[in-house]
Amino acid sequence: MCGIVGYIGTADAKEILLRGLEKLEYRGYDSAGIAIANESGIHVYKEKGRIAALRDVVDTSEESEVGIGHTRWATHGVPSQLNAHPHQSTTSRFTIVHNGVIENYEQLRREYLEGVEMVSDTDTEIIVQLVDTFSKDGLSTEEAFRKTLSLLEGSYATALLDNTDRDTIYVGKNKSPLLIGLADGVNVIASDAMAMLQVTNEFMEIEDKEIVVVTRETAQVKKLDGQEISRDSYIAELDSTDIEKGTYPHYMLKEIDEQPFVIRNIITKYKDENENIKLDEEIRSAVTDADRIYIIAAGTSYHSGLVGKELIEKIAHIPVETHIASEFLYNMPLLSKKPLFIFISQSGETADLRGVLVNVKELGHPALTITNVPGSTLSREADYTLHTHAGPEIAVASTKAYTAQMAVMAILAVDAARAVGVEIDFDPLQELGIVANAMEIFTEKKEVLEEVAREFLSVSRNAFFIGRSLDYYVCMEGALKLKEISYIQAEGFAGGELKHGTIALIEEGTPVIGLATQKDVSLNIRGNMKEVVARGANPCFISMEGCEHEEDTVVMPAVHEYLTPLVSVLPMQIISYYAALHRGCDVDKPRNLAKSVTVE
């Protein structure tokens, strides 16, 4: 969470920083700030709320070619102007922005900063005060910065300005993402390349516990002991138009509509010239060598992991367990003898998953990351990566990444099945083409679903999604989508489980959305719907051809039974979108959330 940017060059730094922060707002939007340096000193502007609020307080007449910026998701201290970054040392010599959590900040404060008055409630302020203290002891800025970082426990991506040398930015990283962007006479820093595509598409990665001393002409990477390191740069294959909304009112709607293209893109990327599955031999071996697969994920990616378990077990006959990362981290079950860990993460940065990955590597087990961001932390640190090719997902509510993850897992499962000689009558590349076509009907069916949102969800306090088998997992995802963007209390339930307690919550008018795509349980779920209707529920039924009834609100075109979640989630996404819209919620940036969850 939190996004940071920095710029040193010849153009107007404040506008570049503000535009960069707008691209990073998905990482947190409680407050924002920038610090710019010019011949008269370092000027800090910060404000509670969004970047738009920050723009209002920035002095546009102040010129500068150097600066740093931050958009915050609060961890230590309430969202406020006081706690917004940048933070300054008591002497005002040093100014800092930070993304991460400093776990030992209380201890460091007691040990090194007795008598130093802290202004904010943040853990970040400790960093800038330590640099100031160590520089007063006679260390150069770089030495003080390296000493400070070597004392920190926790995560940080941080950038520092020194008022006595306003032509250098010092940056450091541990666990939180940070990139250096390189151009002619200009260098930039960013939590995510998207923020600085406006300046360059050439980037350099920084490893954990490294610093970079950035000037206009150089970006010198060093270890915390001062040893210099040479690092290659790469060209980011990102198109800045991918991160624009175009004519869409919200990123979420754009990303929902992109799903057919994403699935077709995945088919192309995973198909060889003979129309067979194209997958690295070593990934195939890692899967087929495993006696059990452990899928680790969070949130929406966890829901796709539940579907992934079904796909791999049914298709490749390999046992799979799917776990919530934050639970697995502190409560690891008894592992099998030859496990393979699969980490599913849109961002590739989720801290809970990274914690598990670190433990798994220590135990010597192989790890595969399925992610939308190949250069991300989870991708770099795992042994293997599968790319979901969904393009940048900006809306906090994940949509296209979820369907892309399941598509890739279907391909992985069939590849493994063929490698071990399991006979299967399922061609995922062909069937995914049918899925992409089926998804397209929702671009035309939006009015029906908008009406469902209006009728069922515009005033209700709660809602239930019920399904069985694979549909149950999609219901969990539908409920998460609805609650995170519309703030309606929503739960996804296994239809058969309702009568064991939860049915007590059904009262006159309670919206219940039923899903039926699985022929073998379609009558059972209809029976469960009757039970809630008998108790006053307001029912909405979404079904698939082959399971449909005349009175169903939405009937989707049939797709292979393994792949139904890729299609049936779309009406859930669209209903959630309109429910949030009708209730006046901020669809792309729901309250209290951030896109990339880089704290545990």
Ligand code: M6R
């Ligand atoms: O980037 P990740 O896939 O690891 O993120 C995991 C969750 O934080 C994420 O899916 C979250 O649940 C979404 N906001 C849901 O829409």
